[in-house]
Amino acid sequence: MTNFFLSPFLDNEFLRHALFAGILVSLICAVAGTFVVLRGLAFVGDALAHGVLPGIATALILGVSGVFGAMVGAAVMMGGVNLVTRKLRLSGDTSVGLLFVGMLALGVMITSRSKSFSGDLTRILFGELLGVSWSQLAWQTVAFILVGTTAWVCRRPFLLLCVDEGLTESSGFSVRKYHVIMLTLVAITIVASFQTVGTLLVLGMLIAPPATGALLSRRLSTMIIIAAVSGSIATYAGLLISYHADLAAGASIVLSAVALFAFTATVREFRLSLRRTNRADDELPHQHTHIRP
Amino acid sequence: MTSNSVNARSLSVGYDRRPVVVDMTFDLTPGNLMVLIGTNGSGKSTLLKTLAGMLAPLSGEVLVLGQNPGALPSRVAFLPQHPVSSHTLPLRAEDVVEMGRFAHLGLLKRETPADRLIVKESMFRTGVHEFAKLPLRDLSGGQQQRTHLAQVLARQAEVLLLDEPTAGLDVNGRGAVDSLISEERSRGVTVVMATHEISDAENANIVMLLAQRVVAIGPPADVLRDDYLRECFGFTQPH
Numbered sequence: 001m002t003n004f005f006l007s008p009f010l011d012n013e014f015l016r017h018a019l020f021a022g023i024l025v026s027l028i029c030a031v032a033g034t035f036v037v038l039r040g041l042a043f044v045g046d047a048l049a050h051g052v053l054p055g056i057a058t059a060l061i062l063g064v065s066g067v068f069g070a071m072v073g074a075a076v077m078m079g080g081v082n083l084v085t086r087k088l089r090l091s092g093d094t095s096v097g098l099l100f101v102g103m104l105a106l107g108v109m110i111t112s113r114s115k116s117f118s119g120d121l122t123r124i125l126f127g128e129l130l131g132v133s134w135s136q137l138a139w140q141t142v143a144f145i146l147v148g149t150t151a152w153v154c155r156r157p158f159l160l161l162c163v164d165e166g167l168t169e170s171s172g173f174s175v176r177k178y179h180v181i182m183l184t185l186v187a188i189t190i191v192a193s194f195q196t197v198g199t200l201l202v203l204g205m206l207i208a209p210p211a212t213g214a215l216l217s218r219r220l221s222t223m224i225i226i227a228a229v230s231g232s233i234a235t236y237a238g239l240l241i242s243y244h245a246d247l248a249a250g251a252s253i254v255l256s257a258v259a260l261f262a263f264t265a266t267v268r269e270f271r272l273s274l275r276r277t278n279r280a281d282d283e284l285p286h287q288h289t290h291i292r293p
Numbered sequence: 294m295t296s297n298s299v300n301a302r303s304l305s306v307g308y309d310r311r312p313v314v315v316d317m318t319f320d321l322t323p324g325n326l327m328v329l330i331g332t333n334g335s336g337k338s339t340l341l342k343t344l345a346g347m348l349a350p351l352s353g354e355v356l357v358l359g360q361n362p363g364a365l366p367s368r369v370a371f372l373p374q375h376p377v378s379s380h381t382l383p384l385r386a387e388d389v390v391e392m393g394r395f396a397h398l399g400l401l402k403r404e405t406p407a408d409r410l411i412v413k414e415s416m417f418r419t420g421v422h423e424f425a426k427l428p429l430r431d432l433s434g435g436q437q438q439r440t441h442l443a444q445v446l447a448r449q450a451e452v453l454l455l456d457e458p459t460a461g462l463d464v465n466g467r468g469a470v471d472s473l474i475s476e477e478r479s480r481g482v483t484v485v486m487a488t489h490e491i492s493d494a495e496n497a498n499i500v501m502l503l504a505q506r507v508v509a510i511g512p513p514a515d516v517l518r519d520d521y522l523r524e525c526f527g528f529t530q531p532h
Contacts, residue, residue: 167392171366
């Protein structure tokens with residue numbers, strides 16, 4: 001039994017690297033994803049994840065770092081969303097949607113110029129978890145420290161933003177400034193995670209573990225901790241499934257995270273309905289049966 | 294302009310250069326209550342947001358505690374209309390009240406025992422202490438409104454801007470809000486409150502009837518007249 005659960009990681013260095021990388025992604029996504037879930041930024045997060053595609057594709061063709069290309073792509077996407085929303089007076093989701101499909105199409109067009117079109121595109125979209133290097137792990141650690149520290153420093157305005165923008169502004173914190181900082185943290189998270197789970201699946205790690213945390217917690221700090229733990233469990237379970245069933249690693253991790261959320265939500269709903277039934281029973285008037293002599 | 298609590302001269306407010314209400318002039322001194330009455334879209338919230346510094350005035354002049362609106366967040370508290378309480382938000386009632394101290398604490402200042410005492414007092418004054426440890430999402434509309442009111446009190450501000458503070462409250466809750474406002478005024482706090490209820494205006498120093506313009510402004514006895522109310526609401530409300 002122990003062999004089934006531990007041997008894959010003890011015997012294979014590439015799988016240990018993948019586990020470390022996956023756990024680091026879970027930790028970064030737990031912090032940034034918590035605010036994505038609470039502030040309703042899932043669509044913006046998805047758009048940012050796809051907005052990095054042209055940057056990475058261009059970097060691959062020019063032979064420079066994909067991380068650098070992703071950073072440029074994320075910066076262009078964030079600037080574009082800001083500009084279109086402010087200047088064209090379109091609703092947020094329309095402007096984000098336009099840039100989302102535009103950047104995705106541009107990314108695919110640029111990638112199609114590369115000699116190994118489908119291989120490069122698959123690598124960008126689904127990640128290369130089993131080929132994670134030490135330098136990538138180091139970059140992910142730096143990103144985690146940066147995202148974690150910034151989120152801690154900005155915890156008050158971030159919390160206010162999740163409750164009410166008016167409250168944020170009247171408490172002396174600029175809505176625009178802290179919204180941009182929050183989006184920047186999401187962009188850094190995506191750039192740090194795309195090599196591991198890919199741009200297509202990073203959204204799953206940004207949303208599923210924090211959503212599990214939201215189901216079980218009454219405090220923001222607890223939500224982040226539960227998100228980090230459930231993301232790490234999903235990473236371990238996904239790698240194990242991938243190893244034994246010969247399935248794609250990134251997709252197995254994300255599916256495990258979503259399954260963990262579904263399981264938690266089902267158990268929670270079952271317990272809530274049980275509690276409601278018990279309460280209804282307690283509130284029923286007592287019925288006395290009178291036996292006539 | 295004299296600098297007391299709130300001064301407005303020929304003030305026009307609105308969104309994106311589109312005026313909602315124009316040419317308002319009023320002065321409020323410490324302890325004053327100004328009640329804004331009007332239907333939805335009449336400009337009550339727009340004026341409150343301008344006083345809170347969330348919207349820039351379109352024209353005219355306005356000072357809050359002698360400064361531009363929004364310049365003194367720790368001395369001016371704003372209660373938004375129906376604050377959003379997302380179903381997923383993992384906050385207990387007491388966490389929401391603690392947020393009232395954020396304007397004083399800024400980004401990095403640590404919470405002191407004095408801050409915690411203020412939060413506790415605010416919860417007792419509003420009855421929030423009874424459900425302080427419960428998640429906000431599990432509270433009724435009235436309990437959530439009391440929680441947000443406790444947060445405003447925890448700011449210990451000199452000017453309170455309240456957008457429909459009695460919305461969602463029952464008769465007892467409304468009475469409790471009236472008492473809280475009276476207590477705050479007796480401490481010298483200036484209150485500007487938006488409401489649909491004419492009865493909320495009876496103890497005010499100044500009442501402003503709005504219908505995308507100033508229908509009438511002045512003491513309640515001069516303003517709460519049938520002809521003005523008909524102009525404001527389109528019909529007369531029972532007093």
